[in-house]
Amino acid sequence: MSVTDVHEAAVRAHHEEWARVVAALCRRFGDLDIAEEAAAEAFAVAVEKWPADGVPPNPGAWLTTTANRKAIDRIRRESKRDDKQREAQMMRDDSPPEPSGAIDDDRLRLIFTCCHPALALETRVALTLRMVGGLTVAEIARAFLVRETAMEQRITRAKAKIKAARIPYRVPAAEDLPIRVSGVLAALFLIFNEGYLATGAGTDPIRHDLTAEAIRLTRLIRALLPANGEVTGLLALMLLTEARRTARISAGGELVALGEQNRGAWDRSLIAEGHQLVRERLATGEAPGRYQILAAINAVHTDARDVRDTDWSQVVALYDQLVRIDPSPIVALNRAIAVAEVDGPDVALAAVDRLDGKLAGYHAYHATRADLLRRLGRGEPARSAYDKAIDLAGNTAEVAYLTRRRDQLG
Amino acid sequence: MQYLVSVIDDKSGSATDDEMTAIDAFNDKVQAAGHWVFAGGLNAPSTATVIDNRGEETLFTDGPFLESKEFIAGFWIFEAPDLDVALKLAADGSKACNRRVEVRPFFGE
Structure with a gap:
């Protein structure tokens, strides 16, 4: 395996496994801060060791085991002082990684914790990008044009509140689910929109890293909650918007209005997927929510090969x-x-x-x-x-x- | 885990008869569900006295430590396993007393 291959494997593992590793650690240790730090250390060890030792056959399990050890190391250091409960958790040292079904549940728990309504929307966004998306604090700070120390503080404060106020690490009960999901979707939509119409003189007009991350996280939520219409609606809306990304900025760096875009440059496969999701929702016959309606509007636009063919009355x-x-x-x-x-x-x-x-x-x-x-x-x-x-x-x-x-x- | 739920108001002892009835019914429900620790209404901030006995002499200052338009007019202390349960209780409490409330956790045990 070449150095590039190993590097790619590490990047892929980070994308695919970060949330899983953090979520499993959160459940086991009941502490977001320990989970985040241990996961970050495990990925750093991977980057250091994989080029020499080779990529392990199951990178996810390797990362989880390594992160568990790192977490236990930290707890051991801290428990020298006082904490009996952590000492007890430490005894369960080499338990095997959870089966993947339970870990998927953990990721959902993690998302709902990060997007808890007792946290401000901007805090939810930052925490979700860090804990679920695996972006570094520096990357998140850059995306939202705040200083890294300020972003670090915001995330630290949020983790402390979650712990002190005991925000539960739990998927909400069925009767609370619609409102809680909508809080999660609001955070994801904000991430997407900041990417799609980035603010600030020094930033690129479109931040593909943010739109891609928002889509990736929304895909994850859809995989976990496939029957939720608004989740599907938001994913369709993002895909149909993202499909027009390259046509949206001219070579001279100018925004191109929808009616003037080169529709040949639209991404047909994203459009096909978005249309498929919109049809899937229509077929249920359920009353659509806001994201589903916005997705349907974008489906009408992307259905027209020429702006003159747009069904405006629809x-x-x-x-x-x-x-x-x-x-x-x-x-x-x-x-x-x-x-x-x-x-x-x-x-x-x-x-x-x-x-x-x-x-x-x-x-x-x-x-x-x-x-x-x-x-x-x-x-x-x-x-x-x-x-x-x-x-x-x-x-x-x-x-x-x-x-x-x-x-x-x- | 205990949570302090403060009732925010710009007057004290201002609950109407209907509000008092709703508060009593809410309190009964909280007690029946085992969340009750304590509750009480507070007299006006102007009746407060601040005491500083850190030095050699005990100092008394007339009035609250913080002057503000809104203040804590009353409070509940609930026992709840996590913030979600505490927020639900606080939301029902807000409805019953017809005021905004603030939830703040005690240090965990």
Whole structure:
């Protein structure tokens, strides 16, 4: 096995086994901090030893065993001081790794613990990326444009709260599951969106590492909760969005609007998979939730080989459905964009203007108004709407796109 | 494991008759379920006295240690196996007393 092969095996093991190893340690030792540290040490040992010793036949079991030893080492060091309970756990030293069924359950427990509603959404996101996704604190800090020490503190504080307040390491009871799953999905959607429309002047406009991680984690949750419609809906939504990623930024680094994208560059296999998931949900006949409706809207868009083939009345009908379960102004804004294609930009503009009080600080509100005003030939108000949108937009590619549009006004 | 559930209010002793009835019913339920440790309503912060006896002389200061618009008007202490159970009890308590509440764990045993 070449050095590259060993390196790839280590990277693959990290992707596939990290959450499993951490989750198993959490259950065994009842402590996220010990689990995280021991898992990180085990992977460091793998990187050091595998090139010389070769990749073990079962990397997952090797990593779990190594991490268990590391955890016991730490507990042994600490238990020299006081803790009787940890001393007792230490006695179970060389127990074999759990069968994989139970470990899958552990990963689900881990996700629900990291996304507990008693933790702030930004904390859930950070903790999930660290404990389940295996990203380093430095990587997470970079993704959310905060200093590494601040991110370290946020994660440390969260782990301490989980321990002190005794946030349980448990899959919620059936009656609590829908609301708890929606808390998990909100965190994953936030990770995906930060990747898909990254904020900050110094970052790439699309952070593929974050979108890929969000998709990977959502796939994991779907594997664990296959019958949950919203989980499937969110995965479909992410896939159908991710499929357009390469067409979304021009060679010059400018955002490309949906209607102007080169649809030949869309990823057909992601689209096929997304459509399949949307059909699967439709076939159940169950009332769809918000992610399923958003996925269906994206399925309509990705169904059209040419923007002129888009079934806009279907899109509006789906937004009507969405408004009924989520009457927020942002949904109303997105509905208005589809209305412009069916009833004309004047009707859409009237609907958008009604949202002024609620969305005045949101860049997409001004960008939408600017586009509608431009299409209605109202150059001056369009220009000032573009100005406001540019001022509020945080994504470099979007700023470039809006600036060109504004400068092209007659 | 014990949790302190503080009732947040800007007045003290302000519960209406309906709220008192709901609180009594909630308390009965908590006791029957074995979560009850203690509970009580607190008089206004203006009735508090701060004592500092770290030095040579005992110092008394009139009023609460922290002046704020909102304060702890009452509290429950629940016995619960984990935060999920404590949050459920606190949510029912919030409904019963018709106030916001804060859950804070004691140091674990």
